Amino acid sequence: MSRAGAATAGDDPGVGFWLRYAEAEGALSEDEGDHALVVLPPGLQKRFSLDETVAVTADPEVAREDGAVLLLPGHPVLDGAAEQAVGQGDVGIAWLPWSDRRSPGTAELLDRAREAVGVEHGRIDRDREAARAWLPVLRTGALATTTASLDVRFQERHEVWVDARTGTEVPDTLLDALTGSSWSPQPEQRHAVLTFDLTASLRAADRLL
Numbered sequence: 001m002s003r004a005g006a007a008t009a010g011d012d013p014g015v016g017f018w019l020r021y022a023e024a025e026g027a028l029s030e031d032e033g034d035h036a037l038v039v040l041p042p043g044l045q046k047r048f049s050l051d052e053t054v055a056v057t058a059d060p061e062v063a064r065e066d067g068a069v070l071l072l073p074g075h076p077v078l079d080g081a082a083e084q085a086v087g088q089g090d091v092g093i094a095w096l097p098w099s100d101r102r103s104p105g106t107a108e109l110l111d112r113a114r115e116a117v118g119v120e121h122g123r124i125d126r127d128r129e130a131a132r133a134w135l136p137v138l139r140t141g142a143l144a145t146t147t148a149s150l151d152v153r154f155q156e157r158h159e160v161w162v163d164a165r166t167g168t169e170v171p172d173t174l175l176d177a178l179t180g181s182s183w184s185p186q187p188e189q190r191h192a193v194l195t196f197d198l199t200a201s202l203r204a205a206d207r208l209l
Contacts, residue, residue: 014058014071015056015057019031019036019056034059035059039053040052040053055067057070058071079145093185095134095184098191104130134193135165138163138164140161141159143156143157160209161175163201164197165195167205
């Protein structure tokens with residue numbers, strides 16, 4: 001077993017992804033520090049032409065000395081798992097913890113709107129009181145493979161976050177809150193969820209990607 005706090009094979013993005021993929025397909029794995037031991041079900045053995053028990057690593061020296069599979073970008077085992085994962089897609093929903101911070105009141109929001117939006121003729125007024133609600137945000141990612149030459153190929157993960165009501169890209173200030181907080185599978189249920197348009201927000205995310 002690896003020492004607490006020490007780097008492990010699963011810390012490598014490619015190896016970590018493949019271990020999660022294999023476990024989702026029924027494999028068993030144990031991280032041994034510089035490599036991971038994986039017991040594959042028959043389906044994965046056949047799919048990747050691997051033995052029932054295989055060692056995987058991102059360290060070339062470990063692969064050379066111990067005969068482990070070197071899972072670096074471009075390896076058929078890693079590419080095959082990525083292609084299947086992208087083909088199947090992965091969809092989920094999560095909720096941020098409900099904030100206990102004080103929200104601006106109706107009058108304060110009106111003042112901010114009047115400062116931000118210039119009105120030549122007319123005025124900005126409220127038609128109801130301000131209320132706190134859940135803001136739906138769509139996070140979309142894609143795996144891109146770039147071929148630079150016959151021998152050089154690399155993969156990158158691209159990601160975009162959009163307001164799921166309008167399809168506009170999420171500003172950095174909100175993105176910091178989204179990525180810097182823990183998520184929960186269940187919402188705080190005292191507040192409504194703002195209406196979202198999944199089709200339009202997906203189109204917007206696709207354009208941005």
